[in-house]
Amino acid sequence: MKISVVWPGKTRNRQLKELEEDYLKRLNRFNRVQRVVLAESRETDEKRRKTAEAAAFLDFLSAGDEPVLMDEGGKGMTSREFAAFIEKKMIYGHLNPVFFVGGENGFGEEVRGRGFESVSLSPMTLTHEWARCLLLEQLYRAFTIIRNIRYQR
Secondary structure: OEEEEEEEOOOOOHHHHHHHHHHHHHHOOOOEEEEEEEOOOOOOOHHHHHHHHHHHHHHHOOOOEEEEEEEEEEEEOOHHHHHHHHHHHHHHOOOEEEEEEOEOOEOOHHHHOOOOEEEEOOOOOOOHHHHHHHHHHHHHHHHHHHOOOOOOO
């Protein structure tokens, strides 16, 4: 199973970028995880920006991909529930999970309206750069739970 994490725009915060790199390195010991950074829209209008980013998200998908939106309105899970969610995809899934993290304005209706599975990292609002790091950390935590490897609690 190949896991993709996809988001628009580069991570500008150097410390968060280093944290992303660290978790990607850790994750790839367990499973192939690819980070895909889509071109950030230059639109200044929020609606047009969301539309442009939605088109980029949808263009990325191919047959065999299973999109999962990381969205504050998605299903809330504990870390153990998220690990079970990942494990179920590993065992029973025949599609590759693609985790989308929206840009600074979230997802446009073009993506939300597709009925993709949606998971919340937190009921609190997070910056998109923090959400990226948190997703990678929770994916790493999920694999440590699945493999029964000790990790901080």
